[in-house]
Amino acid sequence: MPNVFSVPIFFIVFRETLEAVIIISVLLGIVEQIANPQSGGESLSAATTAVEPEKEKQNIESGQPEAPPSLPSGDDTSSDEVQRKKLLRKLRIQIFIGSAVGLLTALAIGAAFIAIWFTEASNLWKKSEELWEGIFSLIAAILIFVIGITMLKMDKAKAKWRVKLQEAFEGKAVDGRTKAGKWALLVLPLITVLREGVEAVVFVGGVSLAQPATSIPLAAIVGIICGIIIGYFIYAFASRTTLTVFIIVMTNLILLIGAGLFSKAIGLFQGYLFSKLLGVDVDDAGGTGPGSYDVRGNVWHLDCCSPAGQGWMVFAAIFGWTNNGTLGTILGYVFYWIAVVVTLLFLKRRENKNRAQA
Amino acid sequence: MKVAVHPFLLALFGALPVAAGVHEVWWNLSYAYNVSPDGLVPRRAIGVNGTWPPPPISVSANDTLIVHATNYLDNPSSLHHHGMYANKTAWYDGAVSITQCGIPYGQTATYVVDIPGSGQWGTYWVHAHSYGQYTDGLRAPFIIHPLQELQTYDDEYVVVLGDWYHQEHDPLLKHFMSIANPGGAEPVPDAPLMYFAHGDAYLPPIASATPNVSPSTNSVGFNENATLPFESGKTYRLRIVNTGAFAAMFFWIDGHEMRVIEVDGTDVEPYVVEQLNIAVAQRYSVLVTARNDTSSNWAIHGNMDTVMFDTVPASLNPNATSTITYSSSNSLKNLSPVPLEFYQPTDETVFVPSVVQPQLPPADQVVDLEVTFDTMNDGTNHAMFNMKTYNFPKVPTVFTQVEYANQNITELAFGELAFTLDHLSVVDIVVKNGDVGKHPFHIHGHKFQIINRGVDYTSNDTTLNPPLKEGQANPIRRDTIQLLPLHSATLRFVADNPGSWLFHCHIDWHFSSGLAAVFVEATPLLADASVPQFFKDQCATLDLPSQGNAAGNQDPNNLKGLPEGPFPQILGWRPKGIGAMFGCVLTATLGMATVTWYAVSGRKLTDEQLEEEVRRQRATKKSWKSVVASKLKSA
Numbered sequence: 005m006p007n008v009f010s011v012p013i014f015f016i017v018f019r020e021t022l023e024a025v026i027i028i029s030v031l032l033g034i035v036e037q038i039a040n041p042q043s044g045g046e047s048l049s050a051a052t053t054a055v056e057p058e059k060e061k062q063n064i065e066s067g068q069p070e071a072p073p074s075l076p077s078g079d080d081t082s083s084d085e086v087q088r089k090k091l092l093r094k095l096r097i098q099i100f101i102g103s104a105v106g107l108l109t110a111l112a113i114g115a116a117f118i119a120i121w122f123t124e125a126s127n128l129w130k131k132s133e134e135l136w137e138g139i140f141s142l143i144a145a146i147l148i149f150v151i152g153i154t155m156l157k158m159d160k161a162k163a164k165w166r167v168k169l170q171e172a173f174e175g176k177a178v179d180g181r182t183k184a185g186k187w188a189l190l191v192l193p194l195i196t197v198l199r200e201g202v203e204a205v206v207f208v209g210g211v212s213l214a215q216p217a218t219s220i221p222l223a224a225i226v227g228i229i230c231g232i233i234i235g236y237f238i239y240a241f242a243s244r245t246t247l248t249v250f251i252i253v254m255t256n257l258i259l260l261i262g263a264g265l266f267s268k269a270i271g272l273f274q275g276y277l278f279s280k281l282l283g284v285d286v287d288d289a290g291g292t293g294p295g296s297y298d299v300r301g302n303v304w305h306l307d308c309c310s311p312a313g314q315g316w317m318v319f320a321a322i323f324g325w326t327n328n329g330t331l332g333t334i335l336g337y338v339f340y341w342i343a344v345v346v347t348l349l350f351l352k353r354r355e356n357k358n359r360a361q362a
Numbered sequence: 363m364k365v366a367v368h369p370f371l372l373a374l375f376g377a378l379p380v381a382a383g384v385h386e387v388w389w390n391l392s393y394a395y396n397v398s399p400d401g402l403v404p405r406r407a408i409g410v411n412g413t414w415p416p417p418p419i420s421v422s423a424n425d426t427l428i429v430h431a432t433n434y435l436d437n438p439s440s441l442h443h444h445g446m447y448a449n450k451t452a453w454y455d456g457a458v459s460i461t462q463c464g465i466p467y468g469q470t471a472t473y474v475v476d477i478p479g480s481g482q483w484g485t486y487w488v489h490a491h492s493y494g495q496y497t498d499g500l501r502a503p504f505i506i507h508p509l510q511e512l513q514t515y516d517d518e519y520v521v522v523l524g525d526w527y528h529q530e531h532d533p534l535l536k537h538f539m540s541i542a543n544p545g546g547a548e549p550v551p552d553a554p555l556m557y558f559a560h561g562d563a564y565l566p567p568i569a570s571a572t573p574n575v576s577p578s579t580n581s582v583g584f585n586e587n588a589t590l591p592f593e594s595g596k597t598y599r600l601r602i603v604n605t606g607a608f609a610a611m612f613f614w615i616d617g618h619e620m621r622v623i624e625v626d627g628t629d630v631e632p633y634v635v636e637q638l639n640i641a642v643a644q645r646y647s648v649l650v651t652a653r654n655d656t657s658s659n660w661a662i663h664g665n666m667d668t669v670m671f672d673t674v675p676a677s678l679n680p681n682a683t684s685t686i687t688y689s690s691s692n693s694l695k696n697l698s699p700v701p702l703e704f705y706q707p708t709d710e711t712v713f714v715p716s717v718v719q720p721q722l723p724p725a726d727q728v729v730d731l732e733v734t735f736d737t738m739n740d741g742t743n744h745a746m747f748n749m750k751t752y753n754f755p756k757v758p759t760v761f762t763q764v765e766y767a768n769q770n771i772t773e774l775a776f777g778e779l780a781f782t783l784d785h786l787s788v789v790d791i792v793v794k795n796g797d798v799g800k801h802p803f804h805i806h807g808h809k810f811q812i813i814n815r816g817v818d819y820t821s822n823d824t825t826l827n828p829p830l831k832e833g834q835a836n837p838i839r840r841d842t843i844q845l846l847p848l849h850s851a852t853l854r855f856v857a858d859n860p861g862s863w864l865f866h867c868h869i870d871w872h873f874s875s876g877l878a879a880v881f882v883e884a885t886p887l888l889a890d891a892s893v894p895q896f897f898k899d900q901c902a903t904l905d906l907p908s909q910g911n912a913a914g915n916q917d918p919n920n921l922k923g924l925p926e927g928p929f930p931q932i933l934g935w936r937p938k939g940i941g942a943m944f945g946c947v948l949t950a951t952l953g954m955a956t957v958t959w960y961a962v963s964g965r966k967l968t969d970e971q972l973e974e975e976v977r978r979q980r981a982t983k984k985s986w987k988s989v990v991a992s993k994l995k996s997a
Contacts, residue, residue, distance in 0.1 A: 295737030304939025
């Protein structure tokens with residue numbers, strides 16, 4: 005299975021898609037607030053009143069007509085109703101078009117990168133040297149560590165994007181680059197989704213170095229589909245509990261994979277050194293019996309159940325299983341998890357400190 | 363040795379006056395420099411009196427051979443007269459760690475080879491039996507002429523076959539027995555050797571040979587520079603001996619028929635063969651009649667059996683080709699190359715000994731030995747008999763025998779692969795080759811009868827794995843037998859020679875990696891034996907004990923410290939593996955629990971509180987940025 009479906013790639017794409025869906029759902033929420041100010045009554049109105057003085061100031065300063073469509077505060081005539089619905093539809097279409105363009109661009113960039121990598125570059129290295137495989141697995145493991153930790157912050161994603169997008173809408177510069185304007189609702193989702201998409205490409209690219217080429221397309225596609233579906237459900241039912249559960253399961257699974265990859269990287273480096281010592285590729289020579297591995301530093305070795313075998317491949321992909329455990333691979337696995345624990349403890353402490361200061 | 367002697371021979375020996383002589387040689391075992399028999403890479407080799415190859419020894423069957431060997435080599439040395447019985451005098455057998463400690467630098471050991479007492483004659487050889495020195499060149503033919511040969515011929519030559527390495531033995535062994543060679547690939551020889559001797563001198567190179575670099579090998583012709591001068595109408599005996607360390611040889615002569623008349627010192631009825639597959643340490647004699655047509659010279663082939671080589675480098679020429687010269691002006695007829703099917707193993711059971719000895723009675727003792735090779739728990743590759751690898755004892759085995767001859771001593775006190783034999787019992791060794799390589803097995807102190815051979819010892823099919831037949835009329839006898847992969851053989855002899863006798867694969871690399879066993883024979887009869895004092899003094903010089911059992915203990919049944927190992931690997935889930943796996947699972951569980959805790963504890967905030975927090979963080983970030991920007995502007 006790991007040769008047709010890469011589990012880490014699935015999770016990464018799933019998570020990025022989920023984030024993109026959240027962005028779009030936040031945008032849709034904002035748009036609905038704009039179109040129907042009475043309905044909802046969420047913090048958007050509070051936020052807009054809070055920033056209105058500043059908005060007026062900006063309008064005076066820049067002299068640009070950049071305010072969002074005026075808020076009708078008067079009576080609900082039927083023509084207003086129709087106008088509002090039209091506006092809503094127009095805004096929604098803009099959002100979807102913008103997001104779709106952003107997504108497709110990101111996909112195109114990602115697919116191009118992976119295609120070039122796997123047809124040209126990887127042939128030179130990956131097949132011939134355990135050393136390169138080890139380096140790629142190491143890079144993938146580190147990237148997964150980062151993704152895993154940041155995945156835990158996804159429940160704040162909605163809040164984060166709300167704030168960011170509101171500020172963008174109210175004319176405030178977002179990161180000094182984007183400015184709200186007539187095309188705000190097209191450009192904004194496009195750029196946001198594109199940025200998220202490129203970030204996803206970088207992560208997927210890094211992790212895919214350690215995966216067989218055939219396993220990526222299916223995993224990516226399934227990840228996108230699942231992300232859209234799950235994201236929609238979360239948006240529709242607005243349940244934070246579901247999201248939290250998802251986050252916990254995904255993060256644990258992806259960190260398991262990451263720890264396994266880290267351990268595998270160490271194993272590959274040791275295997276490379278042993279091959280160099282023997283002067284031949286150990287895999288070619290000995291199978292899984294005595295003589296196929298280095299006895300120095302070995303903790304366990306089974307004459308079977310190699311990760312190259314059928315069912316064991318899945319076990320290896322998810323848990324980092326190997327029939328040959330050395331001091332290096334075992335300590336690597338343990339230290340990876342210890343790093344996770346330490347990092348999370350540190351982050352929580354910092355958050356608590358910040359909260360206490362407020 | 364119990365032999366049913368042909369009445370004619372008995373009369374012959376009884377009638378002639380036995381002029382018992384002594385043939386005495388003085389050999390300084392020393393290095394020869396710039397040795398290059400193949401003309402490729404000069405190297406240091408081990409020779410005698412500074413020259414290589416060591417001189418052939420040629421004696422009469424009623425001579426006693428006395429060899430004074432003085433050692434000038436880096437390591438302790440010894441000389442083993444291969445195939446000689448050393449009746450009741452195992453200390454003259456020359457097997458370091460079994461029959462002596464080794465000759466220290468500058469000292470001399472005197473070997474007394476009692477040929478008349480043993481009743482042996484034929485083609486034998488002498489070589490070092492310590493520290494791989496025979497691989498480095500310390501080897502020479504040793505021919506014993508009976509008063510009257512059974513066959514008639516006009517002249518005889520010795521054909522010395524062998525393999526040759528460009529590097530010395532010690533670095534090759536170091537790599538062979540290292541963790542970098544878990545598969546046990548033997549060092550591949552760099553060249554084959556074929557050279558000839560006549561009497562006690564080697565034949566010189568042909569006239570057209572380019573002068574050899576080395577003064578010591580200059581006077582001997584090797585391979586294409588060697589030739590046998592034949593005259594038409596004459597019949598020649600060729601005594602062929604494989605003195606190599608590893609490679610078996612295929613031997614034949616273009617345009618001439620070979621009739622085998624001797625196998626390892628056993629005369630046999632003439633038998634025509636097309637070619638001979640001669641494993642390391644084996645000997646054959648053939649009769650070759652010169653052609654009437656003398657218009658061509660003919661090629662003699664000595665080709666190495668490369669099947670055993672781990673790799674066959676492109677630069678290696680495994681075939682030695684010498685010539686038979688009828689006339690120096692002739693052109694050479696060389697009928698090679700030959701098809702692969704031409705190379706066949708030699709089945710020695712077709713040869714019929716001229717001196718009839720019926721199959722010995724059914725065995726009193728059967729020793730089963732199964733051969734395997736594997737990577738051991740220290741990462742090196744070792745050979746095993748019955749899953750045990752041989753280790754040299756701390757005290758030479760025969761010294762232990764003599765010391766405790768009157769006491770009750772257990773078999774294990776002689777070492778793990780030691781087998782005690784009772785005096786005059788009939789012994790069967792059943793060897794089963796469970797390895798993928800071909801192995802020549804040699805026994806010291808005896809010749810064995812080959813009474814059974816099988817092609818696949820694991821099979822139930824009786825054509826592949828025949829049962830033992832008793833009462834065969836005249837089975838072939840020899841001292842070195844080659845076993846192909848999965849083959850088995852039953853070797854029978856009588857334990858009539860009190861002493862300690864090695865049984866081992868004669869491929870030097872395999873002997874070093876433990877493919878050996880020792881037969882500790884008729885110990886009680888050694889009670890009145892006296893080991894020459896100088897052997898024990900030499901042990902002392904080398905700081906080695908000469909008293910005690912194989913573990914070096916004075917109490918013969920105290921086995922503490924018995925040399926053993928390395929051992930076959932035990933794979934699978936062992937305690938430390940299980941513990942490590944448990945540790946991994948534990949840390950992963952802790953990690954996942956931390957993740958869950960972190961995610962859950964973040965839920966306590968409402969959406970509004972989260973947004974406030976995000977705004978605050980962004981405000982902080984912005985203020986930091988403006989501070990940095992203003993600092994940069996002012997800088």
